[in-house]
Amino acid sequence: MKILIMTDMEGCAGILTHDDWVRPTGRYYAQGQRLLTEETNAAIRGLMDGGATEILVVDGHGAGGIDPELLDERAQLLRGAPSPAWPWGLDKSFHGVGFVGQHAKAGTPNSHITHTQWFDHIDMAVNGVSIGEYGQLALCAMELGVPTILACGEEALAREAAALTPGVVTVAVKRGLLPDGLDALDADAYRNAKLSAIHLAPTRVRRLIAEGAKTAARRLAADPHSFRYPQLSPPYTRAVRLRKMGDTPAYAARDTHPDSLIALANMPYTRIL
Numbered sequence: 001m002k003i004l005i006m007t008d009m010e011g012c013a014g015i016l017t018h019d020d021w022v023r024p025t026g027r028y029y030a031q032g033q034r035l036l037t038e039e040t041n042a043a044i045r046g047l048m049d050g051g052a053t054e055i056l057v058v059d060g061h062g063a064g065g066i067d068p069e070l071l072d073e074r075a076q077l078l079r080g081a082p083s084p085a086w087p088w089g090l091d092k093s094f095h096g097v098g099f100v101g102q103h104a105k106a107g108t109p110n111s112h113i114t115h116t117q118w119f120d121h122i123d124m125a126v127n128g129v130s131i132g133e134y135g136q137l138a139l140c141a142m143e144l145g146v147p148t149i150l151a152c153g154e155e156a157l158a159r160e161a162a163a164l165t166p167g168v169v170t171v172a173v174k175r176g177l178l179p180d181g182l183d184a185l186d187a188d189a190y191r192n193a194k195l196s197a198i199h200l201a202p203t204r205v206r207r208l209i210a211e212g213a214k215t216a217a218r219r220l221a222a223d224p225h226s227f228r229y230p231q232l233s234p235p236y237t238r239a240v241r242l243r244k245m246g247d248t249p250a251y252a253a254r255d256t257h258p259d260s261l262i263a264l265a266n267m268p269y270t271r272i273l
């Protein structure tokens with residue numbers, strides 16, 4: 001049983017702010033990498049205990065989030081975007097997809113360090129279904145016939161994942177405390193607007209992730225159809241709204257692909273206003 005784990009940093013327990021914890025210039029970046037890598041190792045351990053035999057970890061955080069020296073030796077690591085980027089090393093040979101360290105999509109209330117792609121996005125939707133980074137890969141996986149089985153990250157992400165891919169095993173590691181409705185902020189202001197959260201202790205989080213991952217892998221082996229896909233049918237239209245960023249004013253983009261969500265994910269934005 002072969003599993004791909006997509007990782008990100010902002011959704012880990014103990015990652016307190018964006019600028020100090022997830023950027024290479026941040027003073028706690030090395031600790032942030034360790035927090036993510038240990039959460040990832042917990043997922044690897046749980047998945048393998050549940051029957052997984054092969055695991056590819058994708059370092060999906062823009063600046064890099066995995067410390068390769070700390071990674072469980074049973075996994076392999078993909079770092080550096082393929083071309084085209086989507087679906088990030090996933091193909092039909094995989095049996096499931098999991099997420100570690102994932103944050104909720106832009107605009108989500110009670111989310112921490114909330115964003116989609118960069119802090120310039122207000123929203124992204126495909127055929128009217130609002131999605132974030134979780135949804136983007138989950139939709140690509142759906143097209144390949146691979147279910148999303150595990151979603152570890154902040155509590156708002158757990159809700160987002162359960163709504164989009166019913167049946168997914170979720171593990172919530174922290175809870176954001178601030179509302180949203182901040183569409184008028186520019187990207188820099190939004191980056192620093194959602195920095196309050198209550199975190200579980202990292203050691204407890206690792207135990208919870210290992211348990212969730214084991215449950216997910218066992219259920220995947222026993223009953224793969226218990227993991228469900230988003231309800232979308234072609235043609236696929238992606239609508240994006242962006243906020244002001246630096247000298248670039250706010251704008252919207254819209255793109256359509258007749259039959260492929262993966263091809264749509266790789267299309268550049270076509271500005272409409």
Ligand SMILES: [Zn+2]
Nearest residue numbers: 008010117133
């Ligand atoms: Zn992210």
